[in-house]
Amino acid sequence: MSDGQGAPPQGRTAPVLILCRQCVQYVFEGTVTCPHCGGDAREISERYRQGGYLASETILRIERINDRRRG
Amino acid sequence: MTETMQEDGPRRRISLRDQLDCVPVYVVWETTLACNLKCIHCGSRAGHRRTEELSTDECIDVIRQLAELGTREISIIGGEAFIRKDWLTLVRAIHDHGIDCTMQTGGYKLSRAMIEAAAEAGLLGLGVSVDGLEPLHDRLRGVAGSYREALRVLDDCREIGLVASVNSQITAAVMPELAEVMDVIIEAGAKYWQIQLTVAMGNAVDHDDILLQPYELTTLMPLLADLHCRGRERGLLLLPGNNIGYFGPYEALWRGPERGYYGGCPAGQNAIGLEADGTIKGCPSLATQRYGAGSVRDTPIAELWANHPALQFNRNRGVEDLWGFCRECYYAEACRGGCTWTADSLFGRRGNNPYCHHRVLKLAERGIRERIVKVEDAPPLPFATGRFTLIEEPIPAARDGA
Numbered sequence: 001m002s003d004g005q006g007a008p009p010q011g012r013t014a015p016v017l018i019l020c021r022q023c024v025q026y027v028f029e030g031t032v033t034c035p036h037c038g039g040d041a042r043e044i045s046e047r048y049r050q051g052g053y054l055a056s057e058t059i060l061r062i063e064r065i066n067d068r069r070r071g
Numbered sequence: 072m073t074e075t076m077q078e079d080g081p082r083r084r085i086s087l088r089d090q091l092d093c094v095p096v097y098v099v100w101e102t103t104l105a106c107n108l109k110c111i112h113c114g115s116r117a118g119h120r121r122t123e124e125l126s127t128d129e130c131i132d133v134i135r136q137l138a139e140l141g142t143r144e145i146s147i148i149g150g151e152a153f154i155r156k157d158w159l160t161l162v163r164a165i166h167d168h169g170i171d172c173t174m175q176t177g178g179y180k181l182s183r184a185m186i187e188a189a190a191e192a193g194l195l196g197l198g199v200s201v202d203g204l205e206p207l208h209d210r211l212r213g214v215a216g217s218y219r220e221a222l223r224v225l226d227d228c229r230e231i232g233l234v235a236s237v238n239s240q241i242t243a244a245v246m247p248e249l250a251e252v253m254d255v256i257i258e259a260g261a262k263y264w265q266i267q268l269t270v271a272m273g274n275a276v277d278h279d280d281i282l283l284q285p286y287e288l289t290t291l292m293p294l295l296a297d298l299h300c301r302g303r304e305r306g307l308l309l310l311p312g313n314n315i316g317y318f319g320p321y322e323a324l325w326r327g328p329e330r331g332y333y334g335g336c337p338a339g340q341n342a343i344g345l346e347a348d349g350t351i352k353g354c355p356s357l358a359t360q361r362y363g364a365g366s367v368r369d370t371p372i373a374e375l376w377a378n379h380p381a382l383q384f385n386r387n388r389g390v391e392d393l394w395g396f397c398r399e400c401y402y403a404e405a406c407r408g409g410c411t412w413t414a415d416s417l418f419g420r421r422g423n424n425p426y427c428h429h430r431v432l433k434l435a436e437r438g439i440r441e442r443i444v445k446v447e448d449a450p451p452l453p454f455a456t457g458r459f460t461l462i463e464e465p466i467p468a469a470r471d472g473a
Binding site for chain 1: 086087088090091092093318319320322323331332334335340341376377383385386387388389401402404405
């Protein structure tokens with residue numbers, strides 16, 4: 001590191017998106033009514049379960065928790 | 072110019088901490104502008120070396136500085152990186168600094184012995200450009216025989232045991248033959264296939280007939296989704312480049328949840344581009360005139376990285392510089408207009424990107440499509456842009472039997 005750098009750079013993080021459990025399109029975390037399909041984004045659909053998205057979602061949640069802990 | 076951004080290995084993955092601290096995780100480095108191909112879509116108009124390319128010692132110092140900043144992968148490109156006489160020295164230096172080294176190449180005249188030497192020096196993976204079947208590829212790359220050479224390089228990599236990926240430019244002409252291209256590259260041993268839309272920059276502005284129209288994403292994206300699924304069954308992972316998006320019905324298929332959704336352009340926040348003369352940018356493909364942040368020859372990289380405005384535009388960016396459709400988009404805050412390079416090259420201004428599947432589908436619901444039309448040529452310089460205008464028009468009614 002050299003002189004003259006100033007403060008260390010700081011960036012923003014991308015907002016958290018999750019998959020709508022009905023249509024499997026991304027929505028912002030906390031969304032209740034999906035803007036894409038109009039369904040309940042929290043209600044687990046057969047497509048969501050069968051597609052393995054529930055398992056992936058769980059892994060992703062754990063990764064986010066670990067990431068925040070490290071951050 | 073060779074395509075950038077390879078498969079997402081674990082070290083490439085950008086963490087929350089990387090984003091907050093603006094760690095330049097990934098560097099794409101044009102080590103020379105000299106090239107033995109004459110690609111009609113080349114954004115950097117590669118061919119002859121730049122007048123004052125960095126010396127070997129200067130390059131090694133750049134590698135040292137990047138290692139100090141936390142860079143985890145450097146991808147050397149050109150032009151054609153292996154034309155530099157010291158390219159193996161640079162590969163070894165990158166490796167010796169604990170940084171993953173990959174290389175993007177057209178593969179023309181890259182011999183098996185050279186590939187073996189690169190692997191021995193620490194090259195981790197090689198990305199080879201294949202832009203269509205033989206006639207189209209050779210036409211786009213401007214050299215007869217370049218297609219066969221690219222496939223031969225893939226075959227050599229397989230025999231040597233070096234991870235090989237394929238990069239493909241999506242032009243208007245390649246769509247009908249993409250499925251066959253996939254068959255060919257699987258046969259040749261590729262494990263990763265990165266797709267990227269050809270961007271209106273440099274030579275591609277001169278040959279704007281090769282550019283995909285935004286509305287053609289309605290055909291392209293389902294095709295890519297189908298190829299993604301079929302490729303996976305055969306051991307090939309199709310990966311979307313930074314300008315393939317965004318958030319349409321296939322986002323979860325190829326970006327997540329395992330790989331994560333599109334998190335916005337990483338230029339200048341977690342990515343650096345270097346030109347062979349030492350010019351630093353947030354992304355290797357951005358227009359030098361608007362995004363060049365000075366030279367690493369004159370100023371330490373850490374100082375430029377911390378202070379230069381041309382590297383900082385993404386770091387705390389919200390939606391304020393978005394315009395057009397992107398400004399009002401549901402995903403605006405997450406996407407921020409997608410690939411800066413794609414939008415900025417078209418309009419001379421970032422923040423409104425017509426090459427977006429979500430956008431195309433939303434407009435189609437209203438019976439509208441968008442088309443780009445060139446209104447100004449690009450000057451004969453590397454990374455030069457022209458100017459395009461965006462035409463919004465009703466979707467033509469499908470004719471019977473069409």
